[in-house]
Amino acid sequence: MKKLIYLDNAATTKTAPEVVEAMLPFFTEHYGNPSSVYEFASESRQAVDKSRETIAKALGASKEEIYFTAGGSESDNWALKAAAEAYQAKGKHIITSKIEHHAILHTAAWLEKQGFEVTYLDVDENGVVKLEELKKAIRPDTILISIMFANNEIGTIQPVKEIGALAKEHGILFHTDAVQAFGQLPIDVNECHIDMLSASGHKLNGPKGIGFLYIRKGVRIRSFVHGGAQERKRRAGTENVPGIVGFGKAVERAVATMEERTAKERETRDYLIDRVLKEIPYSRLNGHKTLRLPNNANFSFQFVEGESMLIMLDMNGICGSSGSACTSGSLDPSHVLLAIGLPHEIAHGSLRLTLNEEIEKEDIDYVVDTLKGIIEKLRSMSPLYEDFMKKH
Ligand SMILES: *Cc1c(COP(=O)(O)O)cnc(C)c1O
Numbered sequence: 080m081k082k083l084i085y086l087d088n089a090a091t092t093k094t095a096p097e098v099v100e101a102m103l104p105f106f107t108e109h110y111g112n113p114s115s116v117y118e119f120a121s122e123s124r125q126a127v128d129k130s131r132e133t134i135a136k137a138l139g140a141s142k143e144e145i146y147f148t149a150g151g152s153e154s155d156n157w158a159l160k161a162a163a164e165a166y167q168a169k170g171k172h173i174i175t176s177k178i179e180h181h182a183i184l185h186t187a188a189w190l191e192k193q194g195f196e197v198t199y200l201d202v203d204e205n206g207v208v209k210l211e212e213l214k215k216a217i218r219p220d221t222i223l224i225s226i227m228f229a230n231n232e233i234g235t236i237q238p239v240k241e242i243g244a245l246a247k248e249h250g251i252l253f254h255t256d257a258v259q260a261f262g263q264l265p266i267d268v269n270e271c272h273i274d275m276l277s278a279s280g281h282k283l284n285g286p287k288g289i290g291f292l293y294i295r296k297g298v299r300i301r302s303f304v305h306g307g308a309q310e311r312k313r314r315a316g317t318e319n320v321p322g323i324v325g326f327g328k329a330v331e332r333a334v335a336t337m338e339e340r341t342a343k344e345r346e347t348r349d350y351l352i353d354r355v356l357k358e359i360p361y362s363r364l365n366g367h368k369t370l371r372l373p374n375n376a377n378f379s380f381q382f383v384e385g386e387s388m389l390i391m392l393d394m395n396g397i398c399g400s401s402g403s404a405c406t407s408g409s410l411d412p413s414h415v416l417l418a419i420g421l422p423h424e425i426a427h428g429s430l431r432l433t434l435n436e437e438i439e440k441e442d443i444d445y446v447v448d449t450l451k452g453i454i455e456k457l458r459s460m461s462p463l464y465e466d467f468m469k470k471h
Contacts, residue, residue, distance in 0.1 A: 084442050087398045088282075088374055089231050089259060089433035094325070095284040101328040102286065105321040113318050114307065123320045130327025137334050138276065138293060139267040146292045146310045147323055148303070151258035151279035154292040155182035157303040157314075158254045158275045162223050163190050165299045166252065170220025176200040176208050176237075177418040178230055183256055184414070187225075200226075205367040206235035206419050213245060223252045228260035228276075232415040232431055233366030234375025236264065243272030252298065258282050258290075262333035263341060263372055274298050280322065285329030289322030340436040341373035347438055351376050354447045359454055365416060365429065374434040379421060382464035383428040383457045391453045392430075397446055400431045 085093070111120030113127050128142070135142040148154045163173065175187055177199045187197045198216045200208055208226055224246045229236045239255055246253035254275040257266060261276075262283030268276060276293040280286050294300055294313075306315030333340075352364055361381040380388070385401040392399050401413070412426035421429075432446070458464040 082396050084397045084438070084446060086432040086434060086438070086446065087400050088435045089234075089372075089431065090400060091281045091287065092284045092435060094281075094286055095329060095332055097332065098285055098325045098328045102321040102325040105324050109320075113320060114309065123318075126324050126327075127318050127320060130323045130330075133327045134291060134330050137261075137266075137330050139269050140293055141296070143311070144293055144296055146294060146314050147318060147326075148290045148292055148314060149288055149319070150290040151180075151256070151277050151282070152182040152290075153303075154277035154279070154290050155180065155256055156186050157292050158277060158300075159183065159186045159190060159223070159225060161300040161303060162252055162254065162275070162298075163193075163195055164301055166222040167195075170218070170222045171195045172198070172218050172221045173223045173225065174198045174200065174213065174216050174221060175225045176202060176227070178202055178206055178232075178235075178415045179225070179227055180231055180256055180258070183225055183227070202235075202418055204420050205370070206230055206233045206365075206415065207367060207370065208237050208242070210238060210241055210245070213242065217245070217249050217251065221249070221251050223254060225254040225256070228255045228257035228266065229264065229372050230366070230415060231259045232413055233377045233419065234259075234371035234433075235366045236260070236370045236372065239273070240271045246274075247272040259372060262330065262337070263374065265337070268293060268295070275300075280326040280329060283329050283333045286322050286325040289319055289326045291326075336436075343436050344373040344434050344438075347440060347443060348374060348376050348434055350440055351432065351434075351443045351447065354443065355450070358447065359451055363425075365419065365421070372433075375431070376433070377429065377431045379416070379425045380428045380430070380454055381425060382461045382467065383454055385428050385430065387457055388428070388430060388450075388453055391456075392449065395449045395453075397449060400433075401429055 109122040111123045113124040131142040131145045135145050173195055191197050200212050202208055226237055226242050228239055243253050252274045255273055256277045258277055258279045261278040274295045279290040302313045304315045309315050355362055355378055363379050365377040365379055389401055412423050416426035416429055
């Protein structure tokens with residue numbers, strides 16, 4: 080089998096072997112329902128409790144503030160819809176940004192249909208939310224600000240601490256989608272004045288289909304799923320015990336390895352960025368040079384069609400992405416790349432490569448060498464490129 084170079088870790092990650100190992104007994108031996116009273120079920124109950132504690136500790140939260148969900152999308156939906164409903168007597172205005180994940184943007188659009196008003200903040204050319212614009216957007220009827228911790232396409236890290244301080248000063252709830260940041264960056268919900276935070280297991284070497292919403296004590300928010308008393312009656316349904324155990328293990332691992340792992344990723348990523356920008360003409364890096372996730376590189380190549388580039392990379396065993404996994408398959412250019420001001424034709428020639436700690440410089444050498452060949456070939460077939468070269 081030819082070598083697989085997986086550079087799409089923003090879409091999902093490999094479940095770590097120790098995570099799988101921690102989960103297995105909860106399918107086979109300890110399958111009791113955590114809500115049952117007999118001794119046999121206490122193993123499941125304790126495991127869920129331990130996971131909740133590990134996760135809370137990683138955020139500086141308390142375990143009563145962690146609510147397990149089925150993933151990042153559910154957490155985002157819950158935070159926005161339930162906070163909107165709970166606080167609508169105070170006002171119906173919500174602030175978010177133009178570069179959020181679709182789990183936020185489509186929920187916000189749905190809320191607009193329900194009579195809420197949403198301000199979508201512009202970002203600067205690097206994808207950073209402008210604090211001045213945020214200040215101007217705040218109104219007496221603003222009830223919620225939802226700004227992501229770090230962007231899934233271009234990796235830009237937002238000034239979350241400043242946003243949280245502004246929200247607090249105005250008595251507005253602050254939610255952050257930290258699905259990409261959690262496990263890659265240190266996060267403290269108190270230091271950043273975060274009232275709600277979404278995260279997902281499968282983005283940090285945990286299992287798919289498990290996530291959580293952190294809800295600060297005192298935040299009034301309606302239940303998302305009605306039924307049993309699980310998750311303090313706010314999200315009913317028998318717990319996904321193996322998923323919760325795996326998530327807890329993944330968080331434990333992510334916290335323990337964060338410094339070393341992200342240092343290596345940063346170095347390898349910067350090597351990738353340097354080689355691409357130096358060796359491939361008419362290329363650019365999208366997103367902020369330093370305020371970016373340790374594992375994210377996002378490029379645009381002029382006179383290249385993104386989908387063709389991805390297919391040719393795939394033929395060489397390289398997994399990359401043109402934007403987010405959710406938008407691939409559609410031919411619209413990424414809303415994030417348009418929001419940072421890229422023209423359509425350049426946004427179309429974009430490539431996101433997201434690393435993990437197993438990627439070595441030799442892998443990057445193979446990727447860059449392959450990519451150079453692909454781009455040369457695609458450009459040689461492009462009439463636009465031919466015209467351009469005649470004029471230059
Ligand atoms: C992946 C992702 C989500 C969705 O998480 P799921 O667990 O796949 O539902 C939400 N927001 C961001 C920023 C993401 O990267």
